[in-house]
Amino acid sequence: MTAVRVPVRSAGGALADLTPKRNGRDLGWLADARLDALEWVGKHGFPSRKDEDWKYTALDGILAVPFEAAAAGAGPRVTADLINAAAIDLGGPRLVFVNGHFAAEFSRLAGLPTGAVVTTLASVLDASPDQLKPFFEHTPGEHHAFAAFNDVLAEDGAYIHLTQDTIVAQPIQLVFFSDTEGVPLMSSPRSVIVADAGSRATIIETYAGIENDIYFTNVVTEVVLAENAQIDHYKVQDEQTTAFHLALLDVRQARNSRFTSRSVMLGARVARHEIRVLLDGVEAEVSLDGIYLPRGEQVHDNTIFVDHLATNCTSHQLYKGVLDGHGHGVFNGHIMVRHGADGTDANQKNKNLLLSDRAQVDTRPRLEIYTDDVKCTHGAAIGQMDDEALLYLRTRGIPLDAARGLLVYAFVQEMVDRIELEPLRAQLEALVAGRFAQGDSPVSA
């Protein structure tokens, strides 16, 4: 495939000059799919605030920077210590990607049961690309231009296939680390997780980088759960505040499958974590939780679409935001209950704590219901620090900063408590508590 210049609608056309480094190595169908996606982006352009699903989040910054596609080969400054600091080593399988490309020297693939394939997308693209057909050959631009752009550029990421009844006891860690000194780089990680009937695994995605680097991570992760499969997914987004992070987590669930997502959003200048869940089989269950903690000039956008197609499915969402400085948070949650999806049990809740007069949150929980026999609730709340509680703590001798930290931490504590993996919970507790402990008093127990 040759470089194609794309006349994008928006002012920033820089992204359009990017082409995959796999030039020439893609099979016909894949090259075609990439071209279709590229043409789609050219025709429709990148989303702007005029688009309903993007109206709260300004993308001008991303489109203005002349990003280049990152090449393979670990960045010169990446060390095992940096990786371990970003993603505590849980001892199980761990795939580390630097600038979107697999870095074998930091990775470990031991300890997997037979029946579990854990490898890289790049190796599948080389060895048996046809397996990936369903993931690339969809309607071009089905989701939005950034996802389409991932179709164009994706070269690597994780490929996980759990065959029937395979249970991976140890969590599988996927670490995406950026090191882009000097040159603004864009990486396009693409991960595919296929869980056959009755299989089960826990997967943790972590995103981080090196201070002051300007980079853009444009992620697509696709998860397909067959009947009775269960995937517990964690995402820790701790990118640098000079970075941009856009992600799409696309989930399709068959009968009686279970998917949980726990998202912790800490970093990036502009971050958007979009989750789309298709409940396509009866009695499937999905539970999506997240915390987002924008401060300074950060923007944290959580966009969620849960599509109830089958009967007796359950979906839960609980998102909590703590917004400080000039931080901006978005909760844009949409539940669709299709005609015939009787017995649906769906709820979504969004709670926000504003710590500063300049912080902003846009919350938009939406229910769209086309059937009668459903149980659906939604709600949103925005509040400020409870002055009475603050005074109460101070009269007990707890200094102001520590008291504030304690109250903020208390607000998000229930989310952290939901993380069942002990070492990960402890790491996130320290990360989140560290963010709020401005005084010298310990916040964590």
Added chain:
Amino acid sequence: MLKITELHASIENTEILRGVNLELKAGEVHAIMGPNGSGKSTLASVLIGRDGYDVSGSVQYEGQDLLALSPEERAAAGVFLAFQHPVEIPGVGNMYFMRTALNSLRRARGLEELDAVDFLSLAQESMKLVEMDQTFMSRSVNEGFSGGEKKRNEILQMAILEPKLAILDETDSGLDIDALRVVASGVNALRSEGRAMLVITHHQRLLDYIVPDYVHVMAAGQIVHSGGKDLALELEANGYAGLTPRSESTAQVGATV
């Protein structure tokens, strides 16, 4: 220990305290009684440093200007308020809260902090005092506590934090007789030579259980009568109506309240 001189406090241009004078010595228990709106709770609020009041006058505490200190500095100096309406704080464990509080006080005083184990053994002694069991400690601070449980939790904090000056604001409100007995016996057990207490109450009933050394009557932002514990009984018999403010200025004010 505490010397309040001509203390005035107003909020949003409404004067609530209009020249309070009061002195407490270590070991003494003083009760302040008075009708609703007389300024009793405002006095407690000003003493612990609640925001929002314009304050003038002087409050000397152990030779320090109490009004110049932040709420946490007052706590470190040994001032404690048992709140009339203790705040619920979801997500903060009661045990963790109390340990953090005690360790904050200890750090401010240059003492070593207690670890969880040492704290627990200390807390257990105090819990017996107010008949609270371990389950209260693992719950969030005051969350879902009954009225009586909240008040017991206040006294528990007092027992653990060991203040020099304890102010009890309407500690009897909302308590049934059994809860009142538990709370009062907890308070009585904490009476000591080195500790002064200021018991604010609307009802004489509490003073049957916590017998004060002195009783003061507050009306329209001033202390209008002071006496021994018998004054409380007198009030019980005759009500506040028979009491008139002492000074002319207060009399004018009193007429408008």
